[in-house]
Amino acid sequence: MNHKHNTLEVGVAQVDITPDYPIRLSGYGSRRTESEGIIQRIWAKALAIGSETEEPVVVVTVENCGLPDELTEEIAHRVKQKTGLSRAHFVACFTHTHSAPCLTNAAPFLFSSDIPPEQQEKIYRYTRQLGDWLEEAALEALTNREPCQVQWSIGELDFAKNRRTQGGPAEHSLPMLQVTGEDGALRAVWASYACHCTTLAGTDNHICGDWAGYAQEAIQETNPGTTALISIGCGADANPASRMMPMPDRQQEVFQTRLAYAKEHGEALAQEVQRLLASNATPLSQTPTGSFERVNLPFDTLPTPDEWKARVAAGGAVGYHAQKHLERLQRGEPLQTELSYPVQTWTFGDELAIVFLASEVVVDYSLRLKHEFDAARLWVGAYANAFPGYIPSERVLAEGGYEGGDAMLYFGPPTRFAPGVEQLVVDAVHRLLPAEFLQ
Numbered sequence: 001m002n003h004k005h006n007t008l009e010v011g012v013a014q015v016d017i018t019p020d021y022p023i024r025l026s027g028y029g030s031r032r033t034e035s036e037g038i039i040q041r042i043w044a045k046a047l048a049i050g051s052e053t054e055e056p057v058v059v060v061t062v063e064n065c066g067l068p069d070e071l072t073e074e075i076a077h078r079v080k081q082k083t084g085l086s087r088a089h090f091v092a093c094f095t096h097t098h099s100a101p102c103l104t105n106a107a108p109f110l111f112s113s114d115i116p117p118e119q120q121e122k123i124y125r126y127t128r129q130l131g132d133w134l135e136e137a138a139l140e141a142l143t144n145r146e147p148c149q150v151q152w153s154i155g156e157l158d159f160a161k162n163r164r165t166q167g168g169p170a171e172h173s174l175p176m177l178q179v180t181g182e183d184g185a186l187r188a189v190w191a192s193y194a195c196h197c198t199t200l201a202g203t204d205n206h207i208c209g210d211w212a213g214y215a216q217e218a219i220q221e222t223n224p225g226t227t228a229l230i231s232i233g234c235g236a237d238a239n240p241a242s243r244m245m246p247m248p249d250r251q252q253e254v255f256q257t258r259l260a261y262a263k264e265h266g267e268a269l270a271q272e273v274q275r276l277l278a279s280n281a282t283p284l285s286q287t288p289t290g291s292f293e294r295v296n297l298p299f300d301t302l303p304t305p306d307e308w309k310a311r312v313a314a315g316g317a318v319g320y321h322a323q324k325h326l327e328r329l330q331r332g333e334p335l336q337t338e339l340s341y342p343v344q345t346w347t348f349g350d351e352l353a354i355v356f357l358a359s360e361v362v363v364d365y366s367l368r369l370k371h372e373f374d375a376a377r378l379w380v381g382a383y384a385n386a387f388p389g390y391i392p393s394e395r396v397l398a399e400g401g402y403e404g405g406d407a408m409l410y411f412g413p414p415t416r417f418a419p420g421v422e423q424l425v426v427d428a429v430h431r432l433l434p435a436e437f438l439q
């Protein structure tokens with residue numbers, strides 16, 4: 001029906017964010033030495049959409065395990081000061097690769113032990129550098145804007161598997177946005193997939209983008225001159241299929257096997273992107289409008305001081321987490337009773353709505369939102385803006401386990417969420433999205 005191919009102003013940028021020094025990598029608590037080298041360089045990519053007369057939007061995708069809320073806020077603020085871009089029109093998404101540097105205040109209890117000061121210094125340094133690089137990518141994308149055609153489509157890809165329950169729910173959709181210049185050349189591809197970026201494991205200690213990095217690389221190799229951006233959907237309870245496959249006995253072979261799987265998953269994604277590029281995509285003719293709000297998600301009943309003490313005595317991850325909270329209490333500082341959770345949406349007129357949920361969101365959210373809104377015009381993203389921990393659905397919260405609350409030991413909050421967390425998040429999305437997107 002829609003034959004008008006309006007142009008939108010779009011700019012793309014990329015910045016190499018690979019540290020040139022060894023540094024502790026995030027993602028696995030058992031890995032406690034600095035990185036041993038670089039297998040693949042890691043990148044921040046940025047896409048700016050919209051002209052100056054309407055306010056543009058900027059998405060930055062970052063190859064990192066997770067961006068702390070305060071870092072995203074700082075970058076959004078710096079970009080706003082220089083360009084006037086509002087908070088709702090800036091979003092930072094991370095690929096959740098478990099083979100990228102630790103950042104200050106991102107899952108601060110991950111290692112269940114204090115990080116030695118000389119290693120912590122490098123984490124502070126890299127976090128500052130990353131802030132500068134992300135700002136640079138956003139500003140450069142805004143500067144690079146030129147008339148382009150923007151289209152989107154939804155593909156399918158099946159390497160994401162539910163990691164809590166064999167055969168449990170997983171999402172296989174691959175929403176993709178493509179940008180073509182007036183010369184007909186492909187400028188950018190941005191795709192989102194709901195899966196952990198954990199093909200490589202805690203025994204590997206090299207910088208690498210994992211499957212998302214290899215997907216970007218493969219898309220760019222097949223389409224020279226194109227910048228590929230990968231972000232992640234509600235894949236908190238999904239792992240790549242290869243994580244559940246048997247591995248060789250010898251450690252060196254295990255590493256090579258995992259690396260081959262990471263490339264294979266990345267190439268599978270790139271192939272699906274190529275199929276979508278050759279198919280009929282839906283044109284987007286309207287500059288997106290952003291909305292942003294914070295919703296407070298209450299934690300469950302906090303342990304009493306005596307309970308904290310008993311936990312300290314238990315030692316291990318439980319003991320470390322409890323010790324940190326006891327110290328807080330002894331300093332007279334209040335414990336956190338709720339989480340300030342950012343929820344953001346972009347709508348391209350009535351053509352497409354993109355939801356950006358923060359942190360590690362389980363698949364149930366995406367399935368529910370696609371049921372309550374028109375799935376044909378909805379893109380549900382997660383791993384955006386902040387990295388406070390897992391966001392369980394009511395089902396996963398009740399089931400418990402790692403994503404249901406146990407992982408809080410590594411992220412820092414005092415305890416699991418109180419019941420009702422799912423409804424609070426879904427209600428926020430309903431407040432932000434126009435009614436015309438309802439099912």
Ligand SMILES: [Zn+2]
Pocket residue numbers: 096196236360
């Ligand atoms: Zn995770």
